[in-house]
Amino acid sequence: MRPEPHLIDYTIILLYFVFVLGIGFVLKKHMKTSTDFFLSGRSIPGWIAGLAFLSANLGAQEVIGMGASGAKYGISTSHFYWIGAVPAMLFVGVFMMPFYYGSRARSVPEYLKLRFDEKTRGFNAISFAVMTVFSSGVSMYAMGKLLQLLLGWNFTAAILISALIVLAYTFLGGLTSAIYNEVLQFFLIVMGFIPLVYLGLRDVGGWDGLKVRIANDAMVHSWKYMGHASQNPMGVEWFGMLMGLAFVLSFGYWCTDFLVVQRAMAADSMTAARRTPVIAAFPKMVFPFLVILPGMIAGVATSPRLHDARAQESVVAGNTAQASFFTGGKGIIPPKYDAAGNPVKADGKVVLDYDLATPMMLVRYFPSGLLGLGLCALIASFMSGMAGNTTAFNTVWTYDIYQSYINKTASDQHYLWMGRASTIFGLGISLMAAFVAKEFNNILDVLQLVFAFVNAPLFATFMLGMFWKRTTGHGAFWGLLGGTVAAATHYGLTLPAGAVPGVKGGYLGPILHVYPSEMAQNFWTAIFAWVGCFTLTVVISLSTAPRPEAELKGLVYSLTAKPEEGGLKWYQKPATLALIVLVLLLGLNLVFW
Amino acid sequence: MGFDIRMPIGLLFTLFGILLIGYGAATRESVMYADHSLGLNMNLWWGGALLVFGLAMLALTRLRRKE
Numbered sequence: 001m002r003p004e005p006h007l008i009d010y011t012i013i014l015l016y017f018v019f020v021l022g023i024g025f026v027l028k029k030h031m032k033t034s035t036d037f038f039l040s041g042r043s044i045p046g047w048i049a050g051l052a053f054l055s056a057n058l059g060a061q062e063v064i065g066m067g068a069s070g071a072k073y074g075i076s077t078s079h080f081y082w083i084g085a086v087p088a089m090l091f092v093g094v095f096m097m098p099f100y101y102g103s104r105a106r107s108v109p110e111y112l113k114l115r116f117d118e119k120t121r122g123f124n125a126i127s128f129a130v131m132t133v134f135s136s137g138v139s140m141y142a143m144g145k146l147l148q149l150l151l152g153w154n155f156t157a158a159i160l161i162s163a164l165i166v167l168a169y170t171f172l173g174g175l176t177s178a179i180y181n182e183v184l185q186f187f188l189i190v191m192g193f194i195p196l197v198y199l200g201l202r203d204v205g206g207w208d209g210l211k212v213r214i215a216n217d218a219m220v221h222s223w224k225y226m227g228h229a230s231q232n233p234m235g236v237e238w239f240g241m242l243m244g245l246a247f248v249l250s251f252g253y254w255c256t257d258f259l260v261v262q263r264a265m266a267a268d269s270m271t272a273a274r275r276t277p278v279i280a281a282f283p284k285m286v287f288p289f290l291v292i293l294p295g296m297i298a299g300v301a302t303s304p305r306l307h308d309a310r311a312q313e314s315v316v317a318g319n320t321a322q323a324s325f326f327t328g329g330k331g332i333i334p335p336k337y338d339a340a341g342n343p344v345k346a347d348g349k350v351v352l353d354y355d356l357a358t359p360m361m362l363v364r365y366f367p368s369g370l371l372g373l374g375l376c377a378l379i380a381s382f383m384s385g386m387a388g389n390t391t392a393f394n395t396v397w398t399y400d401i402y403q404s405y406i407n408k409t410a411s412d413q414h415y416l417w418m419g420r421a422s423t424i425f426g427l428g429i430s431l432m433a434a435f436v437a438k439e440f441n442n443i444l445d446v447l448q449l450v451f452a453f454v455n456a457p458l459f460a461t462f463m464l465g466m467f468w469k470r471t472t473g474h475g476a477f478w479g480l481l482g483g484t485v486a487a488a489t490h491y492g493l494t495l496p497a498g499a500v501p502g503v504k505g506g507y508l509g510p511i512l513h514v515y516p517s518e519m520a521q522n523f524w525t526a527i528f529a530w531v532g533c534f535t536l537t538v539v540i541s542l543s544t545a546p547r548p549e550a551e552l553k554g555l556v557y558s559l560t561a562k563p564e565e566g567g568l569k570w571y572q573k574p575a576t577l578a579l580i581v582l583v584l585l586l587g588l589n590l591v592f593w
Numbered sequence: 594m595g596f597d598i599r600m601p602i603g604l605l606f607t608l609f610g611i612l613l614i615g616y617g618a619a620t621r622e623s624v625m626y627a628d629h630s631l632g633l634n635m636n637l638w639w640g641g642a643l644l645v646f647g648l649a650m651l652a653l654t655r656l657r658r659k660e
Binding site: 183184369373 | 596598601602604605606608609612613616617620623625626628629630631633635636639640642643646
């Protein structure tokens with residue numbers, strides 16, 4: 001089953017490429033200093049920074065991974081948005097941005113250098129750089145595989161072309177180019193997915209029809225079955241969900257990951273910087289409807305009128321409860337096929353290729369023309385994620401690694417040049433990392449795993465650093481290291497149900513605990529990392545000499561003046577906007593309880 | 594910095610809208626609408642929506658330039 005894109009579809013995709021590159025070319029002449037290139041000269045209005053903040057995160061893990069999770073776990077996937085993103089976004093905007101923006105740090109690692117010391121910055125900068133190129137590789141792999149399966153394009157050619165386009169526009173126009181394109185990509189993704197959700201829901205009879213067809217109450221409620229891990233398809237209980245996802249992982253990502261924080265740092269004023277994540281939180285709240293619903297619908301959609309021999313076969317043979325596109329598939333989600341073209345089986349059951357849930361929705365519901373727009377939206381999401389990673393990487397590399405350890409006294413023009421050079425080799429390493437990603441079933445699980453090791457302890461460090469002036473550099477550094485070790489140790493001593501020791505955990509020998517699911521194991525790994533880091537940081541800080549308070553002005557909550565809000569109207573204040581978001585968030589959780 | 598991002602966004606969506614409306618009008622009898630989009634000519638309808646969105650973005654760009 002393969003769609004046949006027509007001239008119109010290719011025209012639309014080409015037109016998009018032309019615009020994306022055009023933005024880079026036009027911005028080239030504005031890139032005069034390294035600040036222009038890495039920080040957009042701190043001149044981006046709040047709403048643009050806000051949409052870019054959201055869009056930079058809208059990579060493969062979002063559109064494909066969340067669709068896959070929607071198909072697998074149902075509406076509980078919305079936890080990744082409603083409690084697993086929005087509260088942290090509000091927190092970083094209202095409470096943390098005064099230190100990030102106010103300290104004039106040029107990156108998150110540089111804030112750590114200002115607040116703590118050189119070694120803490122070095123540790124964070126290097127681990128972040130590695131994680132970033134890896135994430136970018138995951139995006140690339142996902143896109144290459146997808147375009148290959150979906151359209152029969154050559155895997156290598158597909159990732160090379162998209163990487164080259166991203167390279168061109170970030171190389172030319174730096175962060176501004178990435179941000180502008182992210183805004184464009186945001187609207188493309190929204191406008192490309194609205195008709196998909198509309199047609200899908202219309203076909204299955206709306207939300208009520210979808211509930212009937214899914215026929216599994218646990219997949220259409222987000223909280224009702226969270227009481228015990230065995231009751232819900234995610235295999236996670238409410239405590240792991242709240243502590244692991246909503247607190248540790250979510251705050252660790254949204255509050256400390258330079259990929260997103262960089263967008264707010266580029267804002268044109270303190271108020272704009274603080275509003276950036278809050279503005280992003282509004283669309284973030286409704287994104288589950290755009291990216292999770294297609295996955296859920298894919299699991300139950302039928303395709304009686306499509307001229308596909310295998311679809312007819314499976315209906316005739318009664319292989320599946322519902323008429324499936326594919327023998328052994330579910331709805332329009334195909335099974336995974338091995339190299340010989342046979343469905344992959346585990347425990348006698350066909351393994352489904354959940355990552356194809358959303359792409360198959362495009363194929364199922366979009367006629368030629370609209371298909372071009374849908375593919376454009378998919379490609380846009382990959383590119384925005386890739387560009388986000390690229391710009392974050394080249395900044396951290398140039399400022400926090402190159403300027404800090406390799407060449408401290410070069411001219412600004414040299415660092416601008418290095419920014420461009422690192423854009424090239426960063427993308428090059430990502431291309432290689434793309435092949436590592438092939439080992440895993442669900443892209444989301446891989447990213448969660450990486451975030452758990454690197455990001456989970458990080459939020460403990462930032463929270464203590466920003467809100468407890470007694471925290472010392474030694475405490476922060478050894479705490480971070482300890483937290484990462486705690487994560488790796490916990491992961492190495494536990495396994496998700498049904499897995500063998502190896503990449504899924506348990507590599508340290510004895511298996512002390514078996515979790516009901518990979519997700520539960522990842523959440524608890526994060527919790528252990530956070531607790532380890534927090535405890536160690538506090539203990540070591542108390543036994544080392546504190547920094548003089550005068551040096552911590554503007555870096556710590558109790559020693560920093562509250563941001564000026566006098567001239568602002570109520571709807572311009574970050575805190576008021578954040579409150580509105582919280583009320584809406586509560587409403588959403590209750591509706592889908 | 595540089596230019597108003599709403600301009601290229603408006604332009605791109607306007608072009609998308611025109612393309613889809615044109616294609617939708619030319620393929621009104623096509624069986625693909627029954628096969629895919631539940632019998633609705635979504636190219637025509639959604640193309641219209643894209644066109645409206647694109648023009649609105651362009652209007653905003655002009656409005657800001659006047660200020």
